[in-house]
Structure formats: structure tokens, C-alpha cells
Amino acid sequence: CISKKWKKQCESIFYTLVPMNIVQTGESVTFKCALPSEFNDRDVYWYKQRPGDTLTLIVRVSLRQHKLTTHKFEPEIPDSRWEVNNDQKFNRLTLLKASSSDDGLYHCELSAWTGSIEWSGTYLMVTDNTVRISNNIVIQQLAVSNPVRSGDTADFQCSVLFDSEKMACSEDFSMFWFQAKSNNIYPNMIYTEGNKHHECEKKSDSEKSCMFNFSKVVSSSDSGIFYCAVSSCGKILFGNGTRLEIEYQILLINxxxxxxxxxxxxxxxxxxxxxxxxxxxxxxxxxxxxxxxxxxxxxxxxxxxxxxxxxx
Structure with missing residues (x-):
């Protein structure tokens, strides 16, 4: 994160559910930041975070009585690619033409003069049908028997086979975990391991296999599909998904x-x-x-x- 002042808030970002938005190259995408019903004068900060990187400020927006008064983009951000607008419920940041370099997590920070801060975020994935994302292979599985009971710990495993000869760059990789519930249209990001080193086994001179593990104490509301995703060379490769079934314990009088x-x-x-x-x-x-x-x-x-x- 960018400073010690926001360390606590930044750490909490990765442990909340984050919606995901998938668009094609060249399409526009709009990020929404919900405004509180009891509105007062606030400043809105929009950040971008690439996998494994720190926050990068995009624009600062000043709101007074639900009206957008000023907004200022950072010098390295081309304002011709962005639009900012506002209404009674949302502050919106629109990316006009998305490219592969726009992949990442976009944060909205609502800051009031009282010192209160609220965070929200959306993960953007930009795909291109004409370009093969990766030659890496992702194998995903559940390490425990299915179904599991509420209160048990579910262990997920994700094995990734990397081929250095077919990779487009030498950039290190990051691992993400997503959950798709039956009542949600898009999967939500529930955990990120960032840019970490993992135990990898060398298969050949150019290939290596790396194992990733994720554990979660499940509840009755956790039924759904869990996905692992590997981010490398500016692209994300998803696993095939693992369906988790929760066993409901019902007391039968029979x-x-x-x-x-x-x-x-x-x-x-x-x-x-x-x-x-x-x-x-x-x-x-x-x-x-x-x-x-x-x-x-x-x-x-x-x-x-x-x-x-x-x-x-």
C-alpha cells in the first residue's frame, strides 16, 4: 500500500468480496463507487493496483452536496482515456478503451472531513479473442471429500505447469482465489497471495510445476464454485473450478x-x-x-x- 496511514484499510481490502468485470479489448467499462445516503462533503480517490504491485492513484474527485466540483488526474494518467461523472447514488469512473495493460484491481476510497474512510473495489480483466492468453496449464482440485459440513476446513489445491520457453515474458506470477455463488452473476475475489515464491518442482529444462494451497473454514452460505487464477505477463489464467457442496445437518425425529x-x-x-x-x-x-x-x-x-x- 502507499503509506502507513492507510495500512490497516489496505490490508482489509484483500479479505473482502470483490466483484469482477470482464471486457474485451477496446470496450468501455465503468466503475461505480456507492455514495452514502447521509451524504456530506467528501473526496473520492480512485486507485489502480496491478497484481503484486502497490496502489497507483488515478484521479481525485471533490464532491460537495452531491455535486462534482473538481477532479484532477495524476500527471502520468492520460485523462483522454477516462471520464468522471456523478449522481445522487454513485460516483462513476469510466475507462473509454480498455487494453490488456488495464488489467487489475480498481479501488474507490471515500474520505470525509471527519476522518472516516470507506473502501470498495472491482477487479477488471481485459481479454482478447485473437491472442492466446497462455500456454500454462492449471489443474484445480478439492483436497477434502465433498460434501463438507459447516464449520469444517476446506482445503483447495491448484497446480500450475509453467513452460518458460512458451511464456511471453519473464515476469513472476501471482495467485488469486475467486468464489462464484449461485446467486451472483460474477465471481468474487476472496483472497490473493500476491507476488510470492512457492514450492515448485522442475519437470524438465523448461517446465516446472508449482502447487498452491488455500484453506477456508466454510459455512452454510459457502456453497458454490471456487476458482484459482494465475496472473503473469499482464494476463490471468483461470482454473477449471472446484464445486464445494455444504452438507446440511438436519435433526430427524424419525x-x-x-x-x-x-x-x-x-x-x-x-x-x-x-x-x-x-x-x-x-x-x-x-x-x-x-x-x-x-x-x-x-x-x-x-x-x-x-x-x-x-x-x-
Whole structure:
């Protein structure tokens, strides 16, 4: 990040869900920064962050009473490629013609005079159908059995085979993890490992295989597809995705299902004898309840029948 002042906020960026926007080369793309309903005078800072790099300031926007008063691009940013506009709900930054060099994470920082700061971000991926992204191979898998239960730790593995002879550059790589839930249109970035060194195994003079691992304590809302993505030479290569299924634990009042589940997990003779005894007791209790319910109406019928003859 750019300074110690924003260190805490910058560190939290990579642990929140970040939407992803995919466009073709030459297309326009608009980034939105939501404005609070209780609006006051604020400054909006737009940053770009390439994988493994620090934040680069694009433009500073001054807002007064929901109106855009001034905006100033950084000297190294060509303002002819960008547009800034504003309404009651959003501040918008538009990139007019996207290119492969525009790949990265775009941050919006809302800063108020009170000192409060709010962050949001969108990952931009620019693709080109006429250019092959990479000759690298990504193999993705789940390291634990599927489905898993809520509260368990799910371990994901991503193996990447690099071929130095076919790579377009000698740039190091970064690893990202995305999650696509059933109710979301785009996958969300949930973690980035940045520009780190990983354990790699040399396959040949030009090929090497690197293993990446990601662990997450899952909850019932984590069902979906998890993707690993490798960023190198200004491009991102996605894995095939791993579907994670969450097993829901439902308490069944039906004793047959209850004891069937126990028999599947218990194999010792003493435990089986105990379960058998308890099963017999439960069956006896249910049988007694049925007999009591069966006798009660007949007894009531006899009493009413006796009263009828006595009155007559």
C-alpha cells in the first residue's frame, strides 16, 4: 500500500468480496463507487493496483452536496482515456478503451472531513479473442471429500505447469482465489497471495510445476464454485473450478433414520448391543403408546353405553 496511514484499510481490502468485470479489448467499462445516503462533503480517490504491485492513484474527485466540483488526474494518467461523472447514488469512473495493460484491481476510497474512510473495489480483466492468453496449464482440485459440513476446513489445491520457453515474458506470477455463488452473476475475489515464491518442482529444462494451497473454514452460505487464477505477463489464467457442496445437518425425529446413522458409524460389539437394547426400549415405548390410544376410545364407549341402559 502507499503509506502507513492507510495500512490497516489496505490490508482489509484483500479479505473482502470483490466483484469482477470482464471486457474485451477496446470496450468501455465503468466503475461505480456507492455514495452514502447521509451524504456530506467528501473526496473520492480512485486507485489502480496491478497484481503484486502497490496502489497507483488515478484521479481525485471533490464532491460537495452531491455535486462534482473538481477532479484532477495524476500527471502520468492520460485523462483522454477516462471520464468522471456523478449522481445522487454513485460516483462513476469510466475507462473509454480498455487494453490488456488495464488489467487489475480498481479501488474507490471515500474520505470525509471527519476522518472516516470507506473502501470498495472491482477487479477488471481485459481479454482478447485473437491472442492466446497462455500456454500454462492449471489443474484445480478439492483436497477434502465433498460434501463438507459447516464449520469444517476446506482445503483447495491448484497446480500450475509453467513452460518458460512458451511464456511471453519473464515476469513472476501471482495467485488469486475467486468464489462464484449461485446467486451472483460474477465471481468474487476472496483472497490473493500476491507476488510470492512457492514450492515448485522442475519437470524438465523448461517446465516446472508449482502447487498452491488455500484453506477456508466454510459455512452454510459457502456453497458454490471456487476458482484459482494465475496472473503473469499482464494476463490471468483461470482454473477449471472446484464445486464445494455444504452438507446440511438436519435433526430427524424419525428414530429409524437416527439409528441407521449410528449403525453406519459404530462397529464395536458392545456399542451395537447398546444400540439394539435402546432400539427395543424405544419400540416397546411406541407400542405401549399405541395400545393406550387404542384402548381409550373403547373404554369411553363402554361407559357411555352403560349409562344409556341405566337411564332407560
Amino acid at each position: 428414530y429409524n433414520f437416527f439409528f441407521l446413522d449410528i449403525f453406519m458409524e459404530i462397529t464395536s460389539f458392545e456399542s451395537i448391543a447398546l444400540v439394539t437394547t435402546v432400539s427395543c426400549l424405544v419400540f416397546s415405548l411406541i407400542l405401549n403408546i399405541v395400545l393406550i390410544c387404542y384402548r381409550a376410545p373403547r373404554a369411553g364407549h363402554k361407559r357411555s353405553h352403560g349409562k344409556y341402559y341405566k337411564t332407560f
